[in-house]
Amino acid sequence: MKKYLFLITLLGILTGKAVAQSVTVDATIDSLQIYIGDQAKIKLQVALDADKRAIFPVYTDTLVRGVEIIDVAKADTQYINDNKRMLITQEYTVTSFDSALYYLPPMEVMVDNKAYRSKALALKVYSMNVPLDPENPEQFFGPKTVMQAPFVWEDWYGIITCGILLIPLALLLIYLIMRICDNKPIIRKVKVEPKLPPHQQAMKEIERIKSEKVWQKGQSKEYYTELTDALRTYIRGRFGFNALEMTSSEIIEKLLEMEDKEAIADLRTLFQTADLVKFAKHAPLMNENDANLINAIDFINETKEVEAENVKPQPTEITIIEKRSLRTKILLGIGIAVLTASLIGALTYIGMQLYSYFA
Structure with missing residues (x-):
């Protein structure tokens, strides 16, 4: 009797160990049938011991020919059985643009250099052919009245800003043109302090x-x-x-x-x-x-020379007449060109915006 009890106990231990070390891979799809362009989600779940490491399959952009992968979510890990086991879930979002019945082969997961495969899946993709009545084309959507777009201040900020800038730019341009046209010499008066004896x-x-x-x-x-x-x-x-x-x-x-x-x-x-x-x-x-x-x-x-008492030398004022240099003329010309281009650009922008609003 004791011998049988020992064998039963040993068998239970070995069975529990085998169960604890088992790896299961399961794949499910949330929708077996979709229309062209719709999306379906494939969920891949792996159950394994907590001390093991799973490597999920890596896809580029297609699962199989005709089925494209849009997104791969971040893997979600849950610990079960007092943190002795793990349940890892990886979700793939797929779509298709060709109507057909697609066979999705088993997905392979590597655990400790050993491959485990899920079950195969299938996905049916339908085309969206909706019959229309040529004599009544508005049967689905009735005629719409013309709506007046609401006034929004944000649409006019650019025009208002350019309009405000036009005034100082135009005044500055007129000033520079007058400066370059008069071509008068520059007259400066300099005070020269007297030199100490x-x-x-x-x-x-x-x-x-x-x-x-x-x-x-x-x-x-x-x-x-x-x-x-x-x-x-x-x-x-x-x-x-x-x-x-x-x-x-x-x-x-x-x-x-x-x-x-x-x-x-x-x-x-x-x-x-x-x-x-x-x-x-x-x-x-x-x-x-x-x-x-x-x-x-x-x-x-x-x-030393004898100085006159109570006589302080006064500073003298010298008038210097300078002709406008070539460098000054070039700078004035560049300023006029930049201001002219800015004015033309601002006017063009205002005209295009007004045309787009009222056309």
Whole structure:
């Protein structure tokens, strides 16, 4: 008795395992008969264990010759039997444009490299031949009265916009045409500010050098270069010779011919110190740098031209007459051409729209 119970139990286990591992493929169609151009849906369902993977058939654009596939829906997966089994559904939408009885072969699904096939289907496609009475052609559809189309503002937005733009475009076009036709020269008035006297310009530069205090940063060469350049520029403006292109000794000799020796003595010391710093890497003392700055200021004050009191130079106004350049004429011509094309396009658009509405 125990032996029979063991065999029955073993058989049940094996049977349950076989059932659990079975794969079923089923195909159904929602309509066996359709008219030309109508649609039918083929549903392909696969039941398999949850740990398996199914590969559905891939079609290009036809199921069989004469039956076209319109759409393939996304596969839908449902878990059953406590998530041990899966039910996967794939839906295909088909149509046909030739009347015939079509045989739809079994659809093949691959599960673990093994093919499973559904049952075959059939689809009957009918032509839509509806008999008409030639003596009564309006038996299905009665005569229709002429309907007046309703007024819709959206249909007129383009015409209104183009109409509004026509006015500024036309005014601008007229302005450009007048500009290119008159061909008058361009007259401009420019105010020229008076140039500072040489001593004022030199003192302004020296104040800048004094405020930066580059000699306190160990930049003695830069300090003496800027200071002597300011003095050379002053000498050129005050005495009329190009001191910027002359050596220090040449400047001193030229000044001795024009000024007294007392005014130039301190300037000679300044130039000598500057030459030593720039060419012999001389390191002057702090009080020496301050003394040379004072010597430069004293030289300017002793040699500057005497100005009239309370007299400030006024800016002069210069009138400049310029002929219109070729570039300006070209730009005016391009602007006229673009505006003309825009006006013609806008008028054409308005005319076509009005014709379509009232024709």
